[in-house]
Amino acid sequence: MAFVSSGYDPKEPMKDRMADIGPRHFDDFYPPVIKRNKGKWLYHEILEPGVLVHVSESGEEIYSVRVGGARLMSCEMIREICEIADKHCDGFVRWTTRNNVEFMVDKKEKVEPLKKDLLSRKQPGGCFKFPVGGTGAGVTNIVHTQGWVHCHTPATDASGPVKATMDVLFDDFTSMRLPAQVRVSLACCLNMCGAVHCSDIAMLGYHRKPPMLDHEYLDKMCEIPLAIAACPTAAIKPAKIDLPDGKKVNTVAVNAERCMFCGNCYTMCPSMPLADTEGDGIVIMVGGKVSNRISAPKFSKVVVAFLPNEAPRWPQTTSVIKKIIEKYAEGAKKYERVGEWAERIGWERFFEVCDLEFTHHLIDDFRDPAYYTWRQTTQFKWPSK
Amino acid sequence: MAKHETPLLDELESGPWPSFVSDVKREAQFRKENPRNINFQIPADAPDDLLGVLELSYKHGRTHWKHGGIVGVFGYGGGVIGRYCDQPEMFPGVAHFHTMRVNQPGGKFYTTEYLRQLCDIWQMRGSGLTNMHGSTGDIILLGTQTDQLEEIFYELSHNMNQDLGGSGSNLRTPSDCVGQARCEYACYDTQALCFQLTQDYQDELHRPAFPYKFKFKFDGCPNCCVASIARSDMSFIGTWRDDIRIDQKAVAGYVGGEFKPNAGAHSGRDWGKFNIVAEVVDRCPTKCMRFEGGKLEINNKECTRCMHCINVMPRALRIGEDRGLSILVGAKAPIVDGAQMSSLLVPFLPVEEPYDELKAVIEAVWDWWMEEGKNRERLGELIKRQGFQKLLEATNIAPSPVHVKEPRSNPYIFWKAEEVEGGFDRDITEFRKHHLR
Ligand code: HEM
Ligand code: HEM
Ligand code: SF4
Ligand code: SF4
Ligand code: SF4
Ligand code: SF4
Numbered sequence: 001m002a003f004v005s006s007g008y009d010p011k012e013p014m015k016d017r018m019a020d021i022g023p024r025h026f027d028d029f030y031p032p033v034i035k036r037n038k039g040k041w042l043y044h045e046i047l048e049p050g051v052l053v054h055v056s057e058s059g060e061e062i063y064s065v066r067v068g069g070a071r072l073m074s075c076e077m078i079r080e081i082c083e084i085a086d087k088h089c090d091g092f093v094r095w096t097t098r099n100n101v102e103f104m105v106d107k108k109e110k111v112e113p114l115k116k117d118l119l120s121r122k123q124p125g126g127c128f129k130f131p132v133g134g135t136g137a138g139v140t141n142i143v144h145t146q147g148w149v150h151c152h153t154p155a156t157d158a159s160g161p162v163k164a165t166m167d168v169l170f171d172d173f174t175s176m177r178l179p180a181q182v183r184v185s186l187a188c189c190l191n192m193c194g195a196v197h198c199s200d201i202a203m204l205g206y207h208r209k210p211p212m213l214d215h216e217y218l219d220k221m222c223e224i225p226l227a228i229a230a231c232p233t234a235a236i237k238p239a240k241i242d243l244p245d246g247k248k249v250n251t252v253a254v255n256a257e258r259c260m261f262c263g264n265c266y267t268m269c270p271s272m273p274l275a276d277t278e279g280d281g282i283v284i285m286v287g288g289k290v291s292n293r294i295s296a297p298k299f300s301k302v303v304v305a306f307l308p309n310e311a312p313r314w315p316q317t318t319s320v321i322k323k324i325i326e327k328y329a330e331g332a333k334k335y336e337r338v339g340e341w342a343e344r345i346g347w348e349r350f351f352e353v354c355d356l357e358f359t360h361h362l363i364d365d366f367r368d369p370a371y372y373t374w375r376q377t378t379q380f381k382w383p384s385k
Numbered sequence: 386m387a388k389h390e391t392p393l394l395d396e397l398e399s400g401p402w403p404s405f406v407s408d409v410k411r412e413a414q415f416r417k418e419n420p421r422n423i424n425f426q427i428p429a430d431a432p433d434d435l436l437g438v439l440e441l442s443y444k445h446g447r448t449h450w451k452h453g454g455i456v457g458v459f460g461y462g463g464g465v466i467g468r469y470c471d472q473p474e475m476f477p478g479v480a481h482f483h484t485m486r487v488n489q490p491g492g493k494f495y496t497t498e499y500l501r502q503l504c505d506i507w508q509m510r511g512s513g514l515t516n517m518h519g520s521t522g523d524i525i526l527l528g529t530q531t532d533q534l535e536e537i538f539y540e541l542s543h544n545m546n547q548d549l550g551g552s553g554s555n556l557r558t559p560s561d562c563v564g565q566a567r568c569e570y571a572c573y574d575t576q577a578l579c580f581q582l583t584q585d586y587q588d589e590l591h592r593p594a595f596p597y598k599f600k601f602k603f604d605g606c607p608n609c610c611v612a613s614i615a616r617s618d619m620s621f622i623g624t625w626r627d628d629i630r631i632d633q634k635a636v637a638g639y640v641g642g643e644f645k646p647n648a649g650a651h652s653g654r655d656w657g658k659f660n661i662v663a664e665v666v667d668r669c670p671t672k673c674m675r676f677e678g679g680k681l682e683i684n685n686k687e688c689t690r691c692m693h694c695i696n697v698m699p700r701a702l703r704i705g706e707d708r709g710l711s712i713l714v715g716a717k718a719p720i721v722d723g724a725q726m727s728s729l730l731v732p733f734l735p736v737e738e739p740y741d742e743l744k745a746v747i748e749a750v751w752d753w754w755m756e757e758g759k760n761r762e763r764l765g766e767l768i769k770r771q772g773f774q775k776l777l778e779a780t781n782i783a784p785s786p787v788h789v790k791e792p793r794s795n796p797y798i799f800w801k802a803e804e805v806e807g808g809f810d811r812d813i814t815e816f817r818k819h820h821l822r
Contacts, residue, residue, distance in 0.1 A: 001424070001425055001426065001428075001429075002424065003532070004536075005536065006535075006539040006540045006543075007543065008536055008538075008539035010535065013535070017459075017460075018543060018546075019460055019461070019542070019548075019591070020548065020587035020588065021542060021548045021587075022580075022583050022584045022587055023491070023547065023548060023583060024490045024499070024545075024546060025490070025491075025580060026490050026491030026492055026494060026566075026576045026577075026580060028490070028496070028499075029490050029495050030494055030566060034566050034567060038566050039565040039574065041565070041567065041568060042569055042703075043569055043648070043699040043700045044568075044569060044648050044699060045699075046652070054568075062567060064567070068402065069403045069517075070403045070404070070405035071405075071516050071518070072405040072409070072514065072516055073517045074408045074412035074415075074513055075412065075504035075507055075508045075514070075515065076408075076412050076415050076513070077411070077412075078503075078517070079500075079501065079504055082497035082500050082501055086497050091498065092494065092495070092496060092497075093494075093495055093497065094492060094493050094494045094563075095493040095517055095518060096493070097522075097560075097562070097610055097612075101517075104567075123398070123404055123407035123408070124398070124407055125398030125399045125404060125407055126399060127400060127401060127402060127404040127407060128401055128403060129403055130403070131401060131402065136648075136650030136653075137647075137650045137651045143520055146516075148439055148442035148447075148449070148450075149435070149439060149527075150482070150528075151448065151450060152448060152450045152451055152452045152453070152468070153448075154448050157443070160443070163400070163403075163404060163406075164397070164400075167400030167401060167402045170402055175653040176650055176651060176652055176653035177653035178654075181650070190719065190720055191718065192718035193520050193521075194520040197615065197718055197719055198612065198615035198616075198726075232720060233721070262720060262721075266452060267452050267453075270451060275447035276446075276447065277445060277446035277447060278446075290609045290612040290613075290614055290615045290616075291607070292690075292691050292692065293607070293608065293691055293692050293693050294668055294670050294691055294693045295670065297609070297615060297726055299726075309446045311393055311442075311446065312397050313396060334664065335664065335668060366723065367722060367723060368723075369723050
């Protein structure tokens with residue numbers, strides 16, 4: 001493993017430096033049929049789950065075959081995607097915002113061979129490498145964050161729960177039987193690097209124990225004022241304590257009642273870890289959306305306050321999600337998103353229909369907006385039984 | 386033989402959905418065999434050790450990554466996320482495992498040539514593992530060591546003409562929907578605007594000078610495929626001012642069952658015969674449509690461009706021709722004061738190069754935020770703290786009913802002295818002449 005220089009000279013970092021050049025221009029990457037028809041598309045149609053055609057004013061067509069995949073992707077997998085794109089798509093390919101891959105061809109005859117090729121490729125355990133689907137009124141790929149694969153504050157994993165959930169929802173990835181599209185997402189802590197706060201169904205990692213304090217090291221490892229300033233709820237204050245050996249040290253104290261378990265302190269100060277086997281788990285939120293279609297965009301609402309981390313397949317989490325989707329499929333009207341359905345039938349009915357327990361955790365008590373979520377009317381529904 | 390036993394992760398190698406575990410194992414196997422004789426610059430067994438440390442997390446229910454640490458490339462304040470493993474002796478291959486964010490191309494279109502070049506660099510100088518893509522949009526190169534950062538940056542920039550993306554308190558890598566490249570709903574060229582602003586604001590992207598992070602996202606229409614309204618401090622959403630174009634023959638095609646509603650999105654279930662009144666006219670949020678005598682009419686003045694009718698009948702209805710975008714501001718995730726959607730600031734701007742009008746709005750917002758924003762205060766929080774009026778003042782935009790869902794329901798108006806005839810300075814002596822003490 002001898003060091004190989006790129007040409008960069010650490011003694012002269014500014015020599016030949018190319019900085020601020022930005023991304024590559026998109027023109028370099030458009031398939032020719034797109035270059036010719038950009039801005040001229042007339043309409044599109046989903047021919048079957050995962051296969052779209054877009055038709056241009058010029059009469060030209062582009063067929064896109066959408067496949068799901070793991071966001072955590074190896075270079076060998078990318079090379080395989082390249083091989084497929086070279087074979088069928090003249091060397092062009094794109095990703096969607098939701099971690100799907102789209103293979104595009106300019107003739108209908110090219111679709112079937114491409115699809116066959118994609119579906120024939122399996123991983124050693126039998127998983128599809130390139131499941132075709134993710135279009136229309138179904139479930140598409142899950143947007144998610146890093147989890148235990150790369151972050152320091154997660155309260156759950158990301159890739160594992162996503163894989164487990166998509167296995168359970170697979171039939172809705174490859175079909176279009178739902179009343180509208182269902183967007184599922186996951187963020188592994190309340191920083192919510194993914195847009196889980198506006199998803200039809202969201203999994204959110206949540207800690208439930210305040211940070212532990214490594215008093216002996218805290219002052220040595222951390223800038224105490226920075227840790228204090230990092231706390232969004234002002235739960236941390238400076239403290240002095242006596243260690244068992246009698247030594248007096250500077251440290252901090254955490255007011256557990258004010259802690260919202262965000263981990264910002266840990267980001268600033270490694271002597272304040274939060275992660276905990278029993279404390280950590282998943283919150284389920286539902287009913288958000290970002291589209292302006294019919295009703296305005298909505299935030300997701302918490303409907304299950306906590307489910308434990310059950311690695312490797314998170315069975316309680318996936319079964320709650322499956323149940324909500326089934327009830328939604330039964331009860332919602334055509335075009336109605338999960339949140340619109342819940343609002344039409346009423347949240348009291350939603351909990352009943354989905355057989356979810358309503359606990360005190362689900363009543364907002366966080367700052368000002370909480371009041372607007374209580375019921376300021378005599379209109380409510382009685383239970384149906 | 387795998388380097389570490391991973392019985393828990395192995396359970397994620399079955400089922401229909403692609404398995405990231407199988408995929409990481411594939412890269413591990415590739416590195417072990419090294420058929421292309423790559424001169425690996427970080428431990429060849431990094432993917433093995435990643436599986437090892439992840440298995441340990443599956444056993445413990447806790448992450449084994451430590452907080453970052455400041456690593457990066459010279460002159461940039463972002464683009465690299467430092468990461469260290471808390472069990473470096475058990476998993477030396479990932480003891481140091483920093484990610485690099487690579488600024489993705491518009492619409493995430495690629496050539497295989499580009500992707501292979503990227504893999505060439507990353508398999509030699511990093512773990513060979515990526516995220517396609519991070520949730521902001523960047524290509525994420527997952528895991529390398531400090532001494533490789535400059536080398537990778539050098540090769541990306543010199544061999545691929547490719548820059549890093551943003552992280553930290555700066556402009557984050559902007560991202561766009563597929564837009565006009567392949568979508569008939571796009572009201573402006575999202576990729577062109579995203580690219581140009583990314584180029585024009587490279588300094589803001591690479592050198593943190595903001596109170597906190599700042600995101601741009603570009604959606605071509607109100608369907609918001611990149612979730613700009615929920616996920617960006619400044620959301621640029623395509624819209625139009627004139628009439629929805631109607632092709633009555635195609636309307637008849639939908640009514641007669643010749644075309645599938647919603648472009649076929651509902652074909653997996655028998656929803657019965659398409660009913661244009663129930664499914665379109667009655668669902669229109671503004672009730673501005675009418676279907677009579679086989680003819681569809683839209684009272685366009687009342688239409689709020691929600692996209693529903695167009696989504697249902699893309700062959701019959703098309704976006705208008707007087708197009709541009711709306712700018713909404715202030716979306717953020719819930720931490721700390723609750724989630725915020727973006728709020729409408731500029732109802733309409735035409736999208737014309739070199740985008741001067743648009744940039745004037747952006748820069749006025751930045752000036753205000755940089756002047757008034759507290760450390761780690763997102764734009765949305767500042768607007769909440771100081772009031773929407775302050776933002777209007779800062780951007781010199783006239784208030785109008787489009788800025789609100791409804792007018793305020795309290796009269797506690799903060800009148801300014803200059804708004805009140807005669808101002809606030811008054812003469813108490815004069816007053817007392819008429820009002821005895
Ligand atoms: C206070 C709020 C936030 C904090 C403290 C925070 C912190 C972090 C940290 C520490 C990472 C590194 C994960 C790793 O090791 O790779 C990360 C990744 C990331 N964050 Fe955030 N984050 C916040 C909010 C957000 C939000 C609201 C978004 C986007 C809407 C976002 C987008 C990202 C993206 C794209 C990544 C790259 C990794 C990924 O895609 O999962 N972050 N964030
Ligand atoms: C800072 C806030 C407020 C102050 C300082 C205030 C002060 C007063 C005073 C001094 C009076 C007596 C006036 C008189 O004797 O003629 C009064 C009357 C009254 N206030 Fe307020 N008030 C406040 C807010 C409110 C609010 C928010 C409401 C209702 C939502 C309210 C409802 C009333 C009513 C109904 C009366 C009786 C008026 C009448 O019928 O004569 N007040 N208030
Ligand atoms: S959501 Fe939280 S734990 Fe997950 S990547 Fe973002 S900061 Fe890390
Ligand atoms: S976890 Fe968050 S709320 Fe709790 S003490 Fe740390 S910074 Fe404060
Ligand atoms: S946001 Fe609108 S224009 Fe952009 S891809 Fe989605 S539907 Fe098309
Ligand atoms: S776009 Fe929406 S508001 Fe406008 S006519 Fe169509 S359904 Fe009605």
